[in-house]
Amino acid sequence: MSRNFDIVVVGSGPAGLAAATAAAALGKRVAVLDDNPKPGGQIWRAGIHPDRHPDPAKARTIAAFSASGAELFSGHQIVNASGPGIVDAWVESTKTLESFTCDKLIFATGARERFLPFPGWTLPGVFGAGGLQALVRSGYNVRGKRIVVAGTGPLLLAVAAHLKEDGATIVTIAEQSSISRLTPFLGSLLTHPKKLRQGVRLRASLLGSPYRTGCWPVAVEGHREVTAVRLSNGARTWTEPCDLLACGFHLVPNLEVAMLLGCNIGADGVTVDENQQTSVPHVYCAGEPTGVAGVDAARLQGEVAGLAAAGDTQNAGRLYRRRNAEATFGKAMNRAFALRPEVLSLAQPDTIVCRCEDVRYRDLDAQRSEHSAWTDAKLQTRCGMGPCQGRICGPAIEQLFGWKNNSVRPPLYPIPVSAFCKANSARVDSEPNALPRL
Amino acid sequence: MHDSDPLNHGHLLVVVNGRSIPMPEGSTVAAALLTANAPCRTSVAGEPRTALCGMGICFECRAVIDGVPHQRSCQIPCRDGMEVETQP
Numbered sequence: 267m268s269r270n271f272d273i274v275v276v277g278s279g280p281a282g283l284a285a286a287t288a289a290a291a292l293g294k295r296v297a298v299l300d301d302n303p304k305p306g307g308q309i310w311r312a313g314i315h316p317d318r319h320p321d322p323a324k325a326r327t328i329a330a331f332s333a334s335g336a337e338l339f340s341g342h343q344i345v346n347a348s349g350p351g352i353v354d355a356w357v358e359s360t361k362t363l364e365s366f367t368c369d370k371l372i373f374a375t376g377a378r379e380r381f382l383p384f385p386g387w388t389l390p391g392v393f394g395a396g397g398l399q400a401l402v403r404s405g406y407n408v409r410g411k412r413i414v415v416a417g418t419g420p421l422l423l424a425v426a427a428h429l430k431e432d433g434a435t436i437v438t439i440a441e442q443s444s445i446s447r448l449t450p451f452l453g454s455l456l457t458h459p460k461k462l463r464q465g466v467r468l469r470a471s472l473l474g475s476p477y478r479t480g481c482w483p484v485a486v487e488g489h490r491e492v493t494a495v496r497l498s499n500g501a502r503t504w505t506e507p508c509d510l511l512a513c514g515f516h517l518v519p520n521l522e523v524a525m526l527l528g529c530n531i532g533a534d535g536v537t538v539d540e541n542q543q544t545s546v547p548h549v550y551c552a553g554e555p556t557g558v559a560g561v562d563a564a565r566l567q568g569e570v571a572g573l574a575a576a577g578d579t580q581n582a583g584r585l586y587r588r589r590n591a592e593a594t595f596g597k598a599m600n601r602a603f604a605l606r607p608e609v610l611s612l613a614q615p616d617t618i619v620c621r622c623e624d625v626r627y628r629d630l631d632a633q634r635s636e637h638s639a640w641t642d643a644k645l646q647t648r649c650g651m652g653p654c655q656g657r658i659c660g661p662a663i664e665q666l667f668g669w670k671n672n673s674v675r676p677p678l679y680p681i682p683v684s685a686f687c688k689a690n691s692a693r694v695d696s697e698p699n700a701l702p703r704l
Numbered sequence: 705m706h707d708s709d710p711l712n713h714g715h716l717l718v719v720v721n722g723r724s725i726p727m728p729e730g731s732t733v734a735a736a737l738l739t740a741n742a743p744c745r746t747s748v749a750g751e752p753r754t755a756l757c758g759m760g761i762c763f764e765c766r767a768v769i770d771g772v773p774h775q776r777s778c779q780i781p782c783r784d785g786m787e788v789e790t791q792p
Contacts, residue, residue: 301760308759314730378761390743390754400758405731406738624749653763
């Protein structure tokens with residue numbers, strides 16, 4: 267089945283919602299596609315319980331979007347973008363593949379946590395930091411659990427505060443970045459009072475739980491479940507008994523759609539012009555895929571992209587200055603939470619790196635050579651060949667071995683073979699000479 | 705469960721590996737598996753695994769839901785009477 271819109275937005279997080287709202291207000295017919303059951307993206311993920319500290323920006327953005335006339339397609343997982351004006355989505359609830367065509371495409375695909383392998387990280391009870399928060403919001407009760415929160419990034423504090431409010435004991439928060447790296451970033455918060463207030467509130471809510479900088483996890487202890495986490499500060503290593511570990515190493519942008527469309531990608535993310543247009547004409551990008559910078563940057567970039575894609579570059583221009591200030595903040599944040607070399611050497615020979623295919627560090631290490639690359643490693647070891655298609659091990663392997671995952675191809679997610687058969691039989695009916703596109 | 709819950713959400717029953725598990729309405733199947741202390745899946749090398757990313761991208765939370773294998777349990781809401789099994 268195929269539907270046509272003026273503008274299709276991929277992603278219903280802060281950037282996607284802002285983009286769609288802005289474009290719809292200018293009279294454009296807008297569709298927003300998202301894999302998740304509800305709008306809001308990961309940062310504004312809806313929970314089964316009401317938010318204790320509702321974010322007014324979330325309520326405002328979602329209300330404006332709902333009133334905008336843009337159409338939301340939740341539960342739509344993007345599996346292909348075969349050109350700038352066409353995306354295909356797999357709809358799990360109806361087990362169908364649906365096509366959306368458009369004049370302008372805005373992708374706002376967000377970011378995911380970066381994971382790094384260390385002994386025991388595959389044990390049940392080890393989660394991403396944002397991962398555990400999402401699972402708690404969707405009904406997992408952590409009351410009474412002793413939790414170590416570790417890794418790096420501003421997310422650790424937010425997750426720890428949330429888990430504590432849900433009745434968990436936060437044993438410790440281990441931030442791998444050093445205080446000397448974090449200090450300039452804390453200084454930059456002075457020009458962002460809202461963020462500063464938020465940080466102070468989170469830290470205050472965690473009084474009693476140590477926030478250790480320059481401290482990182484080296485191993486998880488336990489058999490079939492977590493019993494303790496071993497932490498190090500470089501000078502000494504000690505054991506913290508706990509029930510769960512919530513661990514993520516900041517964020518990496520979701521670039522699969524950008525790669526599929528052939529958009530230029532720089533060191534931080536997708537390259538865009540002042541109107542958020544990518545190197546591919548009529549394709550715009552907003553939010554974390556252009557470089558991790560947080561929710562305020564995402565909303566502003568989304569609004570610029572929505573206005574510009576709808577033809578109103580004049581109003582888009584009024585937002586440049588604020589948007590650029592948020593990008594500067596993002597750069598300071600990413601410098602503050604850059605990975606220290608020690609966390610890139612935690613994996614032991616038998617540590618699993620690719621969780622889908624259980625590929626161990628030694629298998630990948632054996633592939634090291636002058637000319638080795640992701641594709642060679644993939645073919646030789648099966649790393650990145652499982653259902654996540656390298657989304658988890660890819661960023662880790664890039665850090666550990668320098669091999670960049672550049673083999674993105676459709677379908678972007680595993681879908682049943684029957685989906686192709688149905689989609690193609692429908693297409694053959696309407697276009698007798700059409701070749702399967704996927 | 706969440707005894708501070710002001711809305712007093714209704715509970716529904718999900719059968720995880722043969723055991724009935726009460727879950728608050730709106731919960732995902734991944735949360736039910738964790739509540740039941742059951743792994744979502746068994747890895748290629750035979751290790752038990754639970755959900756990692758919680759947002760539908762890592763595929764560690766794959767489970768058998770109402771007989772359908774390899775379902776991402778973190779993206780699927782619980783329904784009363786749903787049968788969930790650890791993905792072998």
